[in-house]
Amino acid sequence: MTQVVVVGAGPAGVLATLRAADLGAQTTLVTSGAFGGMAANDGPVPVRTLAHTARLLREARQLGQYGVRVSEPVLDYSRLLVRVREVVNEVDTHSSLRRQIDDFGVTVHEQAGAARFVDPHTMETKGGLRLQADKFIGVNRRLPIAGFELTSTHSDAWSLTSVPPSMLVVGAGATGVQVASIFNALGSRVQLFEAGPRILATEDESVSAAAAAAFREAGMVVRENFGTIESFEKTTTGVRMNFSKEGTRLNAEALLVVVAIGWMTDTSGLNLAAAGVELNERKFVKVDEYLQTSAPHIFAAGDIIGRMMLVPQAIQGGYVAATNAVQGRKLPLLPEEEVTPIGSFTEPEYAQVGLTEAKARKTNDIVTAILNFDSTTRTIIDGRKFGFCKLIVDRETAKILGCHVIGERAVDIVEVAAIALAAGMSVDELARIPLSYPTYARSLVRTAVKAARELGLQVGWHSHEVA
Numbered sequence: 001m002t003q004v005v006v007v008g009a010g011p012a013g014v015l016a017t018l019r020a021a022d023l024g025a026q027t028t029l030v031t032s033g034a035f036g037g038m039a040a041n042d043g044p045v046p047v048r049t050l051a052h053t054a055r056l057l058r059e060a061r062q063l064g065q066y067g068v069r070v071s072e073p074v075l076d077y078s079r080l081l082v083r084v085r086e087v088v089n090e091v092d093t094h095s096s097l098r099r100q101i102d103d104f105g106v107t108v109h110e111q112a113g114a115a116r117f118v119d120p121h122t123m124e125t126k127g128g129l130r131l132q133a134d135k136f137i138g139v140n141r142r143l144p145i146a147g148f149e150l151t152s153t154h155s156d157a158w159s160l161t162s163v164p165p166s167m168l169v170v171g172a173g174a175t176g177v178q179v180a181s182i183f184n185a186l187g188s189r190v191q192l193f194e195a196g197p198r199i200l201a202t203e204d205e206s207v208s209a210a211a212a213a214a215f216r217e218a219g220m221v222v223r224e225n226f227g228t229i230e231s232f233e234k235t236t237t238g239v240r241m242n243f244s245k246e247g248t249r250l251n252a253e254a255l256l257v258v259v260a261i262g263w264m265t266d267t268s269g270l271n272l273a274a275a276g277v278e279l280n281e282r283k284f285v286k287v288d289e290y291l292q293t294s295a296p297h298i299f300a301a302g303d304i305i306g307r308m309m310l311v312p313q314a315i316q317g318g319y320v321a322a323t324n325a326v327q328g329r330k331l332p333l334l335p336e337e338e339v340t341p342i343g344s345f346t347e348p349e350y351a352q353v354g355l356t357e358a359k360a361r362k363t364n365d366i367v368t369a370i371l372n373f374d375s376t377t378r379t380i381i382d383g384r385k386f387g388f389c390k391l392i393v394d395r396e397t398a399k400i401l402g403c404h405v406i407g408e409r410a411v412d413i414v415e416v417a418a419i420a421l422a423a424g425m426s427v428d429e430l431a432r433i434p435l436s437y438p439t440y441a442r443s444l445v446r447t448a449v450k451a452a453r454e455l456g457l458q459v460g461w462h463s464h465e466v467a
């Protein structure tokens with residue numbers, strides 16, 4: 001029987017464990033932290049709970065507009081953290097994954113401390129556990145800047161006792177923008193610093209610009225192209241960031257500086273060199289399409305390979321890695337170009353699937369259609385008129401190449417677009433689906449009608465529907 005050791009009980013490791021056990025391998029799961037990994041304990045689940053709180057505060061402030069009289073909501077941060085723990089525990093209780101793993105008779109070593117390779121077929125944990133197997137399936141970047149130890153990460157939110165009155169967030173990718181947006185809504189004075197020319201650099205440019213405008217409107221200071229950080233220093237009330245731009249020395253201060261400049265996996269603790277596992281130029285574990293590393297008996301999946309660092313992709317990778325570890329090189333990973341909806345629960349939400357306009361223009365002759373949310377029925381009913389839905393369509397084939405949404409329920413709207421993309425639908429086919437009125441998803445169909453018209457395609461009575 002093949003012996004498999006899986007390292008890490010995040011979504012990738014848990015799925016790899018289940019798959020390997022299901023394929024009949026004698027499987028052991030070892031993890032330094034709690035079962036569920038970052039996803040359950042430090043990432044999407046707790047952060048989404050904070051985002052929900054920000055949303056509730058916003059909704060509470062809207063009550064007066066709809067004739068419901070209440071006093072101004074007041075946030076109790078300690079109580080919020082209790083709620084975060086309740087949610088994490090409840091999600092954990094309802095997860096059937098642990099039960100399934102136990103049912104397979106897998107040996108699980110939780111809170112075991114970091115495991116490291118001592119030779120290609122042996123790992124040891126800090127607690128002295130020694131694991132041997134035929135196959136192995138295997139965390140924030142620190143900058144060499146003076147005073148970097150004075151900065152925080154999103155994880156420090158769990159140990160705060162109150163909402164900090166002021167916060168600098170450095171890095172405006174998905175995590176930084178999420179932290180900035182949530183704490184701005186919870187009452188911090190937030191300054192968001194991005195070294196690049198625009199926040200959310202991987203989103204469509206229209207979405208980046210709209211998000212920056214919305215954040216500014218909500219009172220956040222957004223500084224794109226801010227320059228280069230020189231140092232961090234302690235002040236009587238917090239931390240000062242010294243930076244320079246075009247020869248001018250500048251600074252900004254806050255009680256807390258949160259750095260979110262790109263997620264790195266901490267591979268150093270694994271002692272991968274002892275097992276012959278190479279890293280790529282970005283310092284993530286190098287794998288091929290079967291998720292096999294340079295050591296043929298070691299496979300890797302999840303954030304550690306540095307591709308799409310998201311839960312669904314970690315799950316998919318865990319399954320693929322375990323299949324190939326047990327059955328040989330059988331199942332290649334779907335290419336990254338496959339349909340991958342991505343969204344973030346900021347205020348306002350944004351989401352995308354497929355190509356951005358800039359990328360699509362490089363390869364295709366395209367048309368774009370934009371439906372603004374200031375004139376759609378549902379957004380008017382809900383008083384959520386900010387944002388738009390944008391479709392990018394190939395002119396020749398009428399196939400949908402990309403969808404980008406910012407505003408209320410952006411993530412859900414894009415999920416529907418993802419299904420249309422996965423099905424290879426043309427934009428007129430999408431335009432002919434009479435989605436319920438008045439819903440958010442319907443804005444997608446109305447955008448499709450606009451694009452179809454632009455292409456001269458007939459959509460019959462659908463072109464007369466209201467949005």
Ligand SMILES: Cc1cc2nc3c(=O)[nH]c(=O)nc-3n(C[C@H](O)[C@H](O)[C@H](O)COP(=O)(O)OP(=O)(O)OC[C@H]3O[C@@H](n4cnc5c(N)ncnc54)[C@H](O)[C@@H]3O)c2cc1C
Binds near residue numbers: 010044115308
């Ligand atoms: C703030 C934030 C918000 C996010 N929001 C979302 C979201 O909304 N949607 C989404 O899809 N994704 C989100 N993500 C990303 C998501 O959390 C990750 O992509 C996902 O958790 C990756 O899963 P994984 O299995 O690769 O690793 P992880 O979940 O990081 O789990 C790794 C496990 O390995 C263990 N480990 C590490 N090193 C060792 C070692 N040497 N020995 C033993 N065990 C070890 C750790 O203890 C941990 O249990 C978010 C991330 C962050 C930080």
